[in-house]
Amino acid sequence: xxxxxxxxxxxxxxxxxxxxxxxxxxxxxxxxxxxxxxxxxxxxxxxxxxxxxxxxxxxxxxxxxxxxxxxxxxxxxxxxxxxxxxxxxxxxxxxxxxxxxxxxxxxxxxxxxxxxxxxxxxxxxxxxxxxxxxxxxxxxxxxxxxxxxxxxxxxxxxxxxxxxxxxxxxxxxxxxxxxxxxxxxxxxxxxxxxxxxxxxxxxxxxxxxxxxxxxxxxxxxxxxxxxxxxxxxxxxxxxxxxxxxxxxxxxxxxxxxxxxxxxxxxxxxxxxxxxxxxxxxxxxxxxxxxxxxxxxxxxxxxxxxxxxxxxxxxxxxxxxxxxxxxxxxxxxxxxxxxxxxxxxxxxxxxxxxxxxxxxxxxxxxxxxxxxxxxxxxxxxxxxxxxxxxxxxxxxxxxxxxxxxxxxxxxxxxxxx
Numbered sequence: 001x002x003x004x005x006x007x008x009x010x011x012x013x014x015x016x017x018x019x020x021x022x023x024x025x026x027x028x029x030x031x032x033x034x035x036x037x038x039x040x041x042x043x044x045x046x047x048x049x050x051x052x053x054x055x056x057x058x059x060x061x062x063x064x065x066x067x068x069x070x071x072x073x074x075x076x077x078x079x080x081x082x083x084x085x086x087x088x089x090x091x092x093x094x095x096x097x098x099x100x101x102x103x104x105x106x107x108x109x110x111x112x113x114x115x116x117x118x119x120x121x122x123x124x125x126x127x128x129x130x131x132x133x134x135x136x137x138x139x140x141x142x143x144x145x146x147x148x149x150x151x152x153x154x155x156x157x158x159x160x161x162x163x164x165x166x167x168x169x170x171x172x173x174x175x176x177x178x179x180x181x182x183x184x185x186x187x188x189x190x191x192x193x194x195x196x197x198x199x200x201x202x203x204x205x206x207x208x209x210x211x212x213x214x215x216x217x218x219x220x221x222x223x224x225x226x227x228x229x230x231x232x233x234x235x236x237x238x239x240x241x242x243x244x245x246x247x248x249x250x251x252x253x254x255x256x257x258x259x260x261x262x263x264x265x266x267x268x269x270x271x272x273x274x275x276x277x278x279x280x281x282x283x284x285x286x287x288x289x290x291x292x293x294x295x296x297x298x299x300x301x302x303x304x305x306x307x308x309x310x311x312x313x314x315x316x317x318x319x320x321x322x323x324x325x326x327x328x329x330x331x332x333x334x335x336x337x338x339x340x341x342x343x344x345x346x347x348x349x350x351x352x353x354x355x356x357x358x359x360x361x362x363x364x365x366x367x368x369x370x371x372x373x374x375x376x377x378x379x380x381x382x383x384x385x386x387x388x389x390x391x392x393x394x395x396x397x398x399x400x401x402x403x404x405x406x407x408x409x410x411x412x413x414x415x416x
Contacts, residue, residue, distance in 0.1 A: 045070050046068045046069045046070060047069065047070055048069050048070075048071065048093055048095035048096060048184065049095060049184040049242035049243075049245045049246065050093045050095060050184060050186065050245055050246060050249050051070065051093075052246065053246045053249050053250055054071075054072055054075075054093055054249070054263060055072070057072075057075050057253070057263045058072050058075050059075060059076050060073075060074045060075065060076065060077075062074045062265070062267075064265075064266050064267075066096040066266065067096040067097075067098065067158075067159070067160070068096075069095065069096040071093055071096065071265070071266055072093070072263070072265040072266070073265045073266050073267050074265045074267050074268075075262070075263050075264065075265050076262065078267055078268055078271075079367065080262060081262055081263075081264040081265065081267075081268040082264075082268050082271060082272075082367050083367075084190065084260060084261065084262035084264065085189055085190050085231065085264055085268055085272055086190065086191075086233070086272075086368060087190070087191065087260075088190050088191065088192050088259055088260035088261060088262075089188065089189070089190035089191070089192040089193050089195075089196050089256050089259050089260065089261040089262075090187075090188070090189050090190050090261065090262055090263070090264040090268070091186060091187070091188055091249070091252055091253060091256065091261060091262070091263050091264070092186065092187045092189075092263065092264045092265070092266075092269055093185075093186055093249075094185045094186060094187050094237065095183075095184045095185050095186070095245075097143070097156050097157070097158065097180070097185055098141075098143075098156070098157050098158065098159060098160045098178070098180050099154060099155070099156050099178070099179050099180045099183050099185075100154070100155040100156075100157075100162070100165065100176060100177065100178055100179065101152070101153070101154055101175070101176075101177045101179045102152075102153045102154075102155055102174060102175070102176050102177075103149075103151055103152045103153065103174070103175050104151060104172075104173050104174040104175050105151060105173040105174070106172040106173040106174045107151045107152065107153055107174050108120065108151070108153075109172060109174075110168070110169055110172040110174045111145070111153060111155075112313075112314060112316060113168070113172075113314075113315065113316055113317060114132055114165070114168055114316070114317055115130050115131060115132060115145070115316065116131045116132075116133055116300060116308055116309040116310065116316060116318070116322070117129075117130075117131070117308055117309070117310045118310060118313055118314075119145065119147070119153070122145065122147045123147065124147050124148070124149060124150065125146075125147065125148075125212060125213045125214060125215075126146075126147055126211060126212055126213070127144050127145065127146050127147075127211040127212065127213055127226055127228055128144070128145045128147075128211065129142070129143075129144065129145075129308055130142060130143050130144060130145040130155060130157070131300050131305060131308050131309070132157070132161075132317070133288070133299070133300070133317055133318030133321075133322065134288040134289065134317070134318055135317065135318055135320075135321060136288065136318070136321050137299045137318045137321030137322045137324075137325050138287075138288030138291070138297040138298065138299055138318075139281065139285070139287070139288055139297070139298055139299065139300060139303075140161055140164070140287050140288050140289055141157040141158055141159050141161055141281055141287055142157065142158070142281060143155065143156045143157035143158060144156045144226075144228055146213060146224075146226065154179075158280065158281045158282060159281060159282060159287055160178070160180075161287075161289070162176070162178050164289070168317070181242070182241070182242065183239050183240070183241070183242070184239070184240050184241070184242045184244075184245030185237060185238065185239050185240075185245075186237070186238050186240075186245070186248070186249060186252075187229055187231070187235060187236070187237050187238075187269075188235070188236045188237075188238065188252060189229060189231050189233060189234065189235040189236075189272070190233065190234065190235075190261075191233065191234055192256075192259040192260070192261070193234045193235065193236055194206055194234060194236075195259055196252060196255055196256040196259055196261055197225070197236060197252075199255040199256070199258070199259075200218060200251050200252060200255045201218060201219075202216050202218060202223075202225060204216055204225070205225060205227075205236060208225070208226075208227040208236075209227065210227050210228075211226075211227065211228065212226070212227055213225060213226035213227070213228075214226075218248060218251065219247070219251070221240065221241070221244040221247065221248065222240075222241070222244075223238055223239065223240045223244070223248060224238070224239040224240070225237075225238050225239075226238075226239070230273045230276060230278045231269065231272035231273055231275075231276055232272060232273075232275060232276035232411060232413060232415045233415045238252075270362070270364060271364045271365070271366065271367075274362060274363070274364050274366070274373055274374070274375065274412070275366055275368065275369075275373065275411060275412050275413045276410075276411045276412075276413065276415070277336055277375070277409075277410025277411035277412060278411075279298075279303050279334050279361070279375055280362075283361065283362050284334065284361035284362050284375050284377070285297060285298040285302075285303070285334075285361065285377070295332075295377075298332070298334070298377070299321075299322065299325050299330065300322070301322070301325050301326060301329075301330040302330045302331075302332045302333060302334060302377070303334045304333065304334060304410070306326070309322055309326075311323050311326060329380060330380055331379065331380060332358070332377050332378065332379060332380060333377070333378055333380050333383065334361075334375055334376070334377055334378075335375070335376050335377075335378050335383075335407050335410075336373065336374070336375060336376075336407065336408045336409065336410040336411075336412055337350070337360070337373070337374050337375075337376050337389070337391070337405045337406065337407055337408060338369070338371055338372065338373055338374075338405060338406045338408050338412075339363070339371065339372040339373075339374060339391055339393070339403055339405050340371055340372075340403065340404075341371070341372045341393055341395065341403055342395065343365040343372075344365075344395075344396065345372065345393045345394065345395045345396075346393065346394040346395075347360045347363045347372065347374055347391050347392075347393050348360060348391070348392045348393070348394070349391065349392045350376050350378060350389055350390070350391050350392075350405070351389065351390050351391070351392070351402070352382050352385045352387055352388075352389060352390075353387055355382075357378055357379045357382035357385075357389075358376050358377050358378035358379055358382070359376065359377055360374045360375070360376045360391060361374075361375050361376065361377055362374065362375050363375070366412065366413075368413060369412060369413070373408075373412050374391075374405075375410075376391075383407075388404055388405075389404070389405045389407065390402040390403060390404055390405060391403055391405050
């Protein structure tokens with residue numbers, strides 16, 4: 001029998017076990033489909049109390065995330081929702097807002113130490129803007145302060161900072177509690193918002209002034225209605241028990257059909273708040289506790305909110321740093337700009353000549369103004385430049401180019 005030597009083979013024969021044989025380096029793993037990090041049944045979606053009733057209105061299945069919660073980004077089309085918000089009425093879910101209850105004998109004294117303005121002038125059922133700063137004067141978060149009683153407050157902000165607030169409360173007879181999960185919230189905005197509220201039996205709405213709130217009863221359900229919001233125009237926010245909130249939403253939606261009301265998602269809310277010139281923590285600037293560097297954190301003066309800082313009063317957090325900033329002036333300023341660019345462009349840096357002097361923090365196409373509007377954080381020493389500003393834009397199919405911009409006052413739209 002002939003012995004077969006498996007080691008012998010024709011030198012000219014090419015043996016290729018895989019198309020990747022002979023590669024000088026290992027293949028990039030990105031070429032291959034990666035296994036899921038978690039099984040589908042283990043994935044967890046955090047939903048608001050209004051998620052199910054809101055989902056029934058969605059025709060797009062487009063969702064986004066806010067504070068870990070899933071919210072509708074677009075229900076129908078951006079055009080339809082924007083038209084409803086600016087000409088009729090619009091309803092949206094704002095439940096992911098962070099809500100704290102601050103109560104007790106020293107509640108007002110504690111808040112005076114925490115906020116940049118005193119709460120002494122805030123009456124029961126009134127609402128005040130709230131700005132919270134770190135020791136270096138940078139904003140930690142901001143939002144609204146509701147005075148529910150003489151020693152009972154609700155602080156509503158964009159991001160959670162409970163540990164810091166509890167540490168700040170150590171020397172005070174006060175309770176600080178995160179009640180976000182016990183309160184659902186919705187926004188009703190538009191010229192016919194008041195008429196929608198009256199249609200469901202909330203007649204107190206017509207007597208509410210801006211920054212005021214009132215408890216009402218809707219079908220036996222207690223609802224706190226405030227004349228607050230960030231989208232401009234006539235706007236109300238409704239705060240309800242999570243179990244009651246879906247019923248409140250459905251009643252508003254059903255009664256509002258007569259007035260042309262539509263539910264609106266986060267995409268249109270973002271356009272509307274930009275038209276109103278509102279800069280948001282987490283989007284236009286970072287919290288002083290999470291910003292990677294000072295260029296992404298802001299003081300109230302950087303945002304044009306110096307009127308929300310009362311330096312000549314008793315000690316409060318960040319007072320020394322804010323006093324120094326007020327004396328030397330801010331290094332940056334948040335400005336509104338208009339850009340003559342088509343929808344869908346990406347707007348980035350802002351220049352004077354060839355010098356980069358700032359960055360665009362958020363932008364959107366305004367259907368009302370028919371051009372792009374944006375917020376930009378600009379170096380203050382560039383604001384007096386004789387030459388004009390330009391921005392760097394990326395337009396699909398045309399690459400990167402420079403366009404001239406106009407600085408505009410905020411808000412971009414006038415609201416009665």
